[in-house]
Amino acid sequence: MTHTLKDGGQVLNVGMLxxxxxxxxxxxxxxxxxxxxxxxxxxxxxxxxxxxxxxRHYTEPPDxxxxxxxxxxxxxxxxxxxxxxxxxxxQTTDAIQTMRRLLYCGEWIESHALHIFMLHAPxxxxxxSVLEMAEIHGDVVQMALRLKKCGNDLxxxxxxxxxxxxxxxxxxxxxxxALADLMALRPALERGxxxxxxxxxxxxxxxxxxxEQDYTYVSLRHPDHxxxxxxxxxxxxxxxxxPVAEIPLHVEEFHVAHxxxxxxxxxxxxxxxxxxxxxxxxxxxxxxxCQEAALSAGLTETCRNxxxxxxxxxxxxxxxxxxxLRIIDGWTDGHAPSVPTWPRAGEGVGAxxxxxxxxxxxxxxxxxxxxxxxxxxxxxxxxxSSIEMDLRTAAQQWVDLDDHALTHRCxxxxxxxxxxxxxxxxxxxxxxxxx
Amino acid sequence: xxxxxxxxxxxxxxxxxxxxxxxxxxxxxxxRYGGRVxxxxxxxxxxxxxxxxxxxVVIVVDAVASGRTPGTVxxxxxxxxxxxxxxxxxxxxxxxxxxxxxxAGAVALARALGTLPARVVVVGxxxxxxxxxxxxxxxxxxxxxxxxxxxxxxxREGIEATTCA
Numbered sequence: 081m082t083h084t085l086k087d088g089g090q091v092l093n094v095g096m097l098x099x100x101x102x103x104x105x106x107x108x109x110x111x112x113x114x115x116x117x118x119x120x121x122x123x124x125x126x127x128x129x130x131x132x133x134x135x136r137h138y139t140e141p142p143d144x145x146x147x148x149x150x151x152x153x154x155x156x157x158x159x160x161x162x163x164x165x166x167x168x169x170x171q172t173t174d175a176i177q178t179m180r181r182l183l184y185c186g187e188w189i190e191s192h193a194l195h196i197f198m199l200h201a202p203x204x205x206x207x208x209s210v211l212e213m214a215e216i217h218g219d220v221v222q223m224a225l226r227l228k229k230c231g232n233d234l235x236x237x238x239x240x241x242x243x244x245x246x247x248x249x250x251x252x253x254x255x256x257x258a259l260a261d262l263m264a265l266r267p268a269l270e271r272g273x274x275x276x277x278x279x280x281x282x283x284x285x286x287x288x289x290x291x292e293q294d295y296t297y298v299s300l301r302h303p304d305h306x307x308x309x310x311x312x313x314x315x316x317x318x319x320x321x322x323p324v325a326e327i328p329l330h331v332e333e334f335h336v337a338h339x340x341x342x343x344x345x346x347x348x349x350x351x352x353x354x355x356x357x358x359x360x361x362x363x364x365x366x367x368x369x370c371q372e373a374a375l376s377a378g379l380t381e382t383c384r385n386x387x388x389x390x391x392x393x394x395x396x397x398x399x400x401x402x403x404x405l406r407i408i409d410g411w412t413d414g415h416a417p418s419v420p421t422w423p424r425a426g427e428g429v430g431a432x433x434x435x436x437x438x439x440x441x442x443x444x445x446x447x448x449x450x451x452x453x454x455x456x457x458x459x460x461x462x463x464x465s466s467i468e469m470d471l472r473t474a475a476q477q478w479v480d481l482d483d484h485a486l487t488h489r490c491x492x493x494x495x496x497x498x499x500x501x502x503x504x505x506x507x508x509x510x511x512x513x514x515x
Numbered sequence: 516x517x518x519x520x521x522x523x524x525x526x527x528x529x530x531x532x533x534x535x536x537x538x539x540x541x542x543x544x545x546x547r548y549g550g551r552v553x554x555x556x557x558x559x560x561x562x563x564x565x566x567x568x569x570x571x572v573v574i575v576v577d578a579v580a581s582g583r584t585p586g587t588v589x590x591x592x593x594x595x596x597x598x599x600x601x602x603x604x605x606x607x608x609x610x611x612x613x614x615x616x617x618x619a620g621a622v623a624l625a626r627a628l629g630t631l632p633a634r635v636v637v638v639g640x641x642x643x644x645x646x647x648x649x650x651x652x653x654x655x656x657x658x659x660x661x662x663x664x665x666x667x668x669x670x671r672e673g674i675e676a677t678t679c680a
Contacts, residue, residue, distance in 0.1 A: 214627035221628060225565050243558045469649060
């Protein structure tokens with residue numbers, strides 16, 4: 081909706097930014113064809129999770145923090161269990177870590193399949209929503225639903241529930257899934273891998289706006305594999321690298337007046353977490369098949385066009401299927417589901433790669449096992465500055481488009497991040513003001 | 516013998532107050548029908564689109580928020596044989612995020628895909644709360660009435676319960 085102001089300027093309002101998770105607002109101000117202000121307004125009230133974790137037992141965060149989000153609960157569970165295990169001073173077994181990775185594959189499959197096809201693809205195919213897309217591209221939507229179901233089934237088999245898994249605990253799991261139940265998933269996962277590889281090629285044919293950004297990329301990194309459920313260290317495109325425990329020394333949260341979600345800086349600068357960062361900093365850890373799929377889709381080993389994140393998500397989707405199959409094929413029954421833990425006073429940091437990017441938790445626990453302080457830093461809040469940077473670049477680059485087309489382009493620029501405002505605190509009313 | 520092309524599905528999160536009513540009613544129906552009809556629960560509405568593909572009759576029990584008195588049970592025809600739901604009912608679903616993709620979104624998506632069963636009977640129970648915690652007393656007290664509405668639909672399909680109410 082366009083309003084004409086008394087001074088001759090224009091304000092463009094979109095009631096709710098579509099196809100993102102949660103609610104918030106956007107303000108873009110243009111004077112004399114120059115973008116002068118960009119704000120991502122997250123007006124959803126704070127959810128105070130960190131506050132009500134204080135005073136709870138150290139065993140509770142995996143179940144409590146999983147409720148923050150229905151799309152990425154495993155990210156919260158993985159980061160919180162890792163932090164608590166650091167505090168308790170326990171090492172889990174390889175089998176437990178492997179099963180955590182399998183559960184995480186389920187979350188990546190669910191989340192990436194949803195975002196790629198239901199939320200993001202309509203931008204490139206020119207539809208308002210997946211409902212309109214389904215009438216013409218029914219086969220693609222059917223494929224998306226099949227892929228999503230694979231993720232749900234994996235989450236249910238390993239996590240006990242497709243949403244908010246209940247089988248995760250500090251120290252491991254309550255019970256290990258039976259090999260027979262995992263093997264039953266195999267045929268669908270094999271088909272899922274084929275579908276995901278086809279999806280890489282399909283989305284690579286989309287028409288991508290020409291925009292490259294000089295982001296500081298930050299991601300977890302692990303010597304053995306592409307980062308999902310944990311990393312051995314944090315790496316940045318600036319060349320900085322450090323252990324996970326030192327994240328709070330490098331990432332500083334701060335409040336801005338126009339957002340109820342905390343912004344963040346990495347060594348004093350805006351930064352970017354998520355698929356593009358993971359891919360660019362860990363290309364060498366992808367499987368040969370996924371590397372080949374990425375390169376044949378026209379990507380290089382680095383990707384700085386945020387609109388091409390949809391291709392990277394498809395590559396990661398294929399990787400998650402490959403990993404799930406690899407883990408199931410190597411699995412045997414009889415592993416202990418958990419290692420015992422005892423409370424110990426201390427502070428610990430845990431981090432994992434949520435579908436949207438690095439998430440980290442820091443807890444301080446007393447010798448009775450009671451949480452005295454908690455800090456939860458999800459990817460969307462860390463990405464707010466980069467989102468605003470992209471909006472500024474996109475609005476300026478395409479300033480001569482009409483309001484409708486410019487709004488659409490800006491909305492798409494936000495959706496590149498698969499933002500979860502529900503996590504950052506929850507999202508979006510878009511305003512472009514011209515004068 | 517189970518009717519292969521009839522499904523009863525309870526939708527909703529068991530943690531979210533009255534959203535648990537779908538699963539509660541499904542459980543009640545399952546107890547009374549002893550395998551004569553396929554009864555399932557789903558938390559994720561996108562899962563419905565695949566669940567009901569190929570079925571002829573689907574009875575969906577879900578909590579609804581329409582401004583009526585909490586506990587009110589309504590039966591709405593939403594299948595391919597019925598007229599589409601009013602656009603307002605899923606205005607937010609297609610354009611909204613997946614957090615807003617509900618039953619109406621699943622119906623609209625299946626209709627677009629051409630896989631919506633001939634009959635989708637929505638047994639909606641008006642909710643008082645979707646906050647974390649137990650069901651409201653009004654909705655708890657309506658489980659029997661909602662189960663009876665499901666059973667009336669099953670009876671129309673010639674499927675009878677194995678135990679008395």
